[in-house]
Amino acid sequence: MTTSPASASVNPASVNQLRTGRSGVHYEIFVRSFADSNGDGIGDLNGVTSKLDYLKDLGVSAIWLMPISPSPTYHKYDVTDYYGIDPEYGTMDDFRRLITEAHQRDIAVIIDLVLHHTSIRHPWFQEAAKGPDNPYWHYYKWLRPDEIKRRKLATRDITADSGEKNPWHSVKGASYPEQYYGMFWSGMPDLNFDYRPLREEVFSIARFWLTNVGVDGFRLDAARHLYRESEEPKNHEFWQEFGRVVEAAKPGAYTVGEVWTRPERIAPYFRGLKANFNFDLQLMVAEIVRQEDDTEDLVEFLTYVHKTFSNVNPEFIDALLLSNHDQNRIGSMLKGNIAQLKVAANLLLTLPGLPYLYYGEEIGMLGVKPDENIREPFLWDIRANDTQRTRWRRGTYSTSQTVRPLAQQQANPDSLFSHYKRLIAYRNSHPVLTDNLSRLFPTGIRQKGIVAFIRQASTGDAPLVLVVHNLTRKPIEVVFSPDESWCRCVVFETLPGSSFNDDRVTVPAYGCVVIE
Numbered sequence: 001m002t003t004s005p006a007s008a009s010v011n012p013a014s015v016n017q018l019r020t021g022r023s024g025v026h027y028e029i030f031v032r033s034f035a036d037s038n039g040d041g042i043g044d045l046n047g048v049t050s051k052l053d054y055l056k057d058l059g060v061s062a063i064w065l066m067p068i069s070p071s072p073t074y075h076k077y078d079v080t081d082y083y084g085i086d087p088e089y090g091t092m093d094d095f096r097r098l099i100t101e102a103h104q105r106d107i108a109v110i111i112d113l114v115l116h117h118t119s120i121r122h123p124w125f126q127e128a129a130k131g132p133d134n135p136y137w138h139y140y141k142w143l144r145p146d147e148i149k150r151r152k153l154a155t156r157d158i159t160a161d162s163g164e165k166n167p168w169h170s171v172k173g174a175s176y177p178e179q180y181y182g183m184f185w186s187g188m189p190d191l192n193f194d195y196r197p198l199r200e201e202v203f204s205i206a207r208f209w210l211t212n213v214g215v216d217g218f219r220l221d222a223a224r225h226l227y228r229e230s231e232e233p234k235n236h237e238f239w240q241e242f243g244r245v246v247e248a249a250k251p252g253a254y255t256v257g258e259v260w261t262r263p264e265r266i267a268p269y270f271r272g273l274k275a276n277f278n279f280d281l282q283l284m285v286a287e288i289v290r291q292e293d294d295t296e297d298l299v300e301f302l303t304y305v306h307k308t309f310s311n312v313n314p315e316f317i318d319a320l321l322l323s324n325h326d327q328n329r330i331g332s333m334l335k336g337n338i339a340q341l342k343v344a345a346n347l348l349l350t351l352p353g354l355p356y357l358y359y360g361e362e363i364g365m366l367g368v369k370p371d372e373n374i375r376e377p378f379l380w381d382i383r384a385n386d387t388q389r390t391r392w393r394r395g396t397y398s399t400s401q402t403v404r405p406l407a408q409q410q411a412n413p414d415s416l417f418s419h420y421k422r423l424i425a426y427r428n429s430h431p432v433l434t435d436n437l438s439r440l441f442p443t444g445i446r447q448k449g450i451v452a453f454i455r456q457a458s459t460g461d462a463p464l465v466l467v468v469h470n471l472t473r474k475p476i477e478v479v480f481s482p483d484e485s486w487c488r489c490v491v492f493e494t495l496p497g498s499s500f501n502d503d504r505v506t507v508p509a510y511g512c513v514v515i516e
Helices: 045-050 052-058 093-105 123-128 145-150 198-213 227-249 264-270 279-289 296-310 338-349 406-410 417-428
Strands: 026-029 062-065 110-115 178-181 216-220 255-256 275-277 319-323 354-358 440-441 450-456 464-469 476-479 489-493 499-501 503-509 512-516
Touching: 045 052, 052 417, 052 499, 093 198, 093 338, 110 255, 145 275, 198 216, 198 227, 198 296, 216 227, 227 264, 264 275, 264 296, 279 296, 279 319, 279 338, 279 440, 279 464, 296 319, 296 440, 296 499, 338 354, 338 417, 338 464, 338 512, 406 417, 450 476, 464 476, 464 503
Parallel strands: 026 062, 026 354, 062 110, 110 216, 216 255, 255 275, 275 319, 319 354
Antiparallel strands: 440 450, 450 464, 464 512, 476 503, 489 512, 499 503
């Protein structure tokens, strides 16, 4: 195979702040499950540091750590100290060393910042719960039961991100009638962003992590739910202010929001946040790969989505994923079918936008809700040899019997891991593919079992590339339309067996080709 001469001199994404998110591939880590450095069975920050060379070898340009601050729960999405590190995971010195070591490898570090709510054990809430006269009362949302009833707020519709139907909760033993609002459950009271002192405290927290500790950005949990749906413009306003605070503290710092709704309602969040996750695309990719046919018209959908986002912010970053800590793992969604998992990886890593890998996705880890089952220990090796496998829980879905551990896959050039590594390496080397702000154009190709699209770098000074995916188990001869007359040769193939002949290209079963 030939390689584009222009691609050879392009380096992977730098940790330079102004480029974080604009190129490269990100990797989500549940610290508890990733790697154990001290033998207590719980993954920790030093364990993550010990695996930075692995992540560098895989081709990752940034890691997103799920919450690392003190919390009473295993997942740590209910924080008790926004300025600390949970002792289960290590110390602030450990975290600073992780950042230093990551930066030495040109890997940025992004942390989960859970601003929507705190734990009921947070000192703010402990104070607020003393009553309406307490200075922290207004940090949270309180209403009297009669007002909740009058305003018809007593219940909420169950949504994909919260099963809580009755969001108003009483403080046990309280002498006052007011109840606090907790959208997710009674242990996570929502913060009140209408209260200016609370906002300023939140901004101080962001500055602390950016400037004092040195992180490169934030993933913003439940970004759409700071205010109720009827007050959604207030969400947009807050994130615009937050974005200005972040940019002033560390120019170029990266922000990505968890906003799960229609494209038209996601778009305004790009006024304050640089990226937002594309959950609709995630569901669509799993469906078309499973059916082995583009029944959803993926390119038409993405063209519409990107136009919608661009109308608000032409510099938007579309954050792409196959699964994460809240969704069933793509490995289980595709029933462990390695050929189809490779197709899903092909789409994730060639579509325009910023791809996120959920830890273990590259080795085909499995998992179906409840949440603990999609957050199982990473399989570094078979159990007898795996000194860093975490033991906080035994794997239910991902075990050495159901998933080949990394050590075995590293030695196999045909493994899912080897596929990810080779595809990421090529993506990182290519001036168009690694441009996460590059734009999508449809093609004239309309064939069953095929997804084809054109990408062009955001700068406009790089050549067009045509990417063709075969979703099926048989080779397909793809005939170009007159619109693809500029295509001259295949510069990359995920599987051997492609051939280019004048006005057509043959794509192997479950294969992908890049054409210039």
